[in-house]
Amino acid sequence: DFGFGNFYKSGEPLTTWCGSPPYAAPEVFEGQQYEGPQLDIWSMGVVLYVLVCGALPFDGPTLPILRQRVLEGRFRIPYFMSEECEHLIRRMLVLDPSKRLTIAQIKEHKWMLVEVPAQRPILYPPGQENEPSIGEYNEQVLRLMHSLGIDQQKTLENKSYNHFAAIYYLLVERLKSHRSSFPVEQRLDARQRRPSTIAEQTVAKVRS
Template sequence: MEKPSTRGSGCYEKISPYYRLGKTLGIGSFGKVKLAQHVLTGHKVAVKILNRQVLNDAEREKVMREIKILRLFAHPHIIRLYEVIETRSNIYVVMEYMNCGELFYHITEKGRLEEAEARCFFQQIICGVEFCHLNMVVHRDLKPENLLLDSKRNVKIADFGLSNVMRDGHFLKTSCGSPNYAAPEVISGQLYAGPEVDIWSCGVILYALLCGRLPFDADNFPLLYQKIKSGKCTLPSHLSVGASDLITRILVVDPIKRMTIPEIRQHPWFQHHLPGYLAVPAIDVLQRVKQIDEGILDEVVKIGFNRYEVIECLQNKIQNEATVTYQLLCDQQFRVSNDHLGADPGEASGSIYSSSNCIGPTTSVPVHSMQQNEYMNPKEISPMLQFPSVERKWALGLQEGLLS
């Protein structure tokens, strides 16, 4: 097979010959998600096929914004976008394939989790969210439905359809996200900086992991909002002192008094059995993103790419088959070498941050969100497509709604 030039990638009139499309994983409002195999590495990916004719201008803008944001990220716990291939009729978004579905289903099947497992999930979530904030991105829709699991039960943050870029000195005001996970200041229509609303959502997720239910729930939105604004929730007796303390300090109504991510990182409950690769300060992770793993680079060269052109493209964040191949090999190495439930506290992996190209998308999750002064079909709020529906045994909160 003829190898393309390493120096760039343009528009494709048809999907790249470097992918073999397989079965359909899901169908949504804008198109479908298909399983595919990357020919050069043999690794599975998910390809989201978005029909240009179906997307209106607002939806197209949302898709492009999410893609732009995901290109900022190179983190083992944020879903990865490998490349975007555009034709006259479709946009093909090639992304990481998450074969174990949503964290939501894991909770519904097991009920409340043991603290050790919940802690591992929470450590990964917090470190992924921290990396988002370091890149000046606030997610604004963190919930178990938007947290995906790979074959090693590693969490990947997905669905950045409601995310936004933070700017110094500017506050956000859009009330968005899912009601049960929204911070008091969001449902009250107050201005917010950004990180504090993601932290609140993380606290709700931690409660759900440990308790198998939500801290704030009700049969109608006015009562739900009243409970959230009060900040009062019942902590089950089975929780450890450390877990109870952490939840209590995160779910604080006043965002100024709410824990920050650095404070969460220093909490003894969070620190317990923290894997070495997650103990790396976020600012160091950002610097290490620019490093290139020589072992993986050698593998890319063996496939047939020019070493110096690959290095140049990685350093300049150029998306093409060489850099996509590099990314796939990086991710595969991480999945093979890391099972988060079995990782030693001091274990570190030098290669998992060693990429500098395009990064992260999302497989499909059903989205149930709220938008201020606007009622929308959940499928229309985010460009993410859905996997085949699975009957949920119970729902983690009200599924959709308006702000009062």
């Protein structure tokens, strides 16, 4: 990837197209001169979004459509993203390069200063079945993955722990944590919810 890089000196704008289109900043798509660090902040914002959400903030079937979406600067914020993380990403994915956060500001952002547990919690006990089944949480997670453009069938088609399954289990845990923060009487009984044809069709395809 260094073959697509460029040398940068402060005060000397660049014009080279660098990076993959989904990670490119608006000023690159518009063919404008740009400051290297400001461009990198945008790309880092895209990477952070992908790490948190498992999908690109800007995507499209063709380059013109992708370009239009990047220039509009609008993207979805999933329900499981924290307010601090959303604030950081929105301050990085700013159309005006001069208004984006700097590296120093990112390092001091509240989301970056959150204490991380020394040991990762065990999400699933040893020996627990990895194959998802339709249930209260699974149904909503499959809907969310569908809205993000993630193939649900690849998530359930085998018991291997691929990146589809990783996204699925992370979303399940996030949803469980979100649900547990509400009083029991406010939770919607599974039998009262509208059935998910997306989830049912996915499992039917896998089992067939």
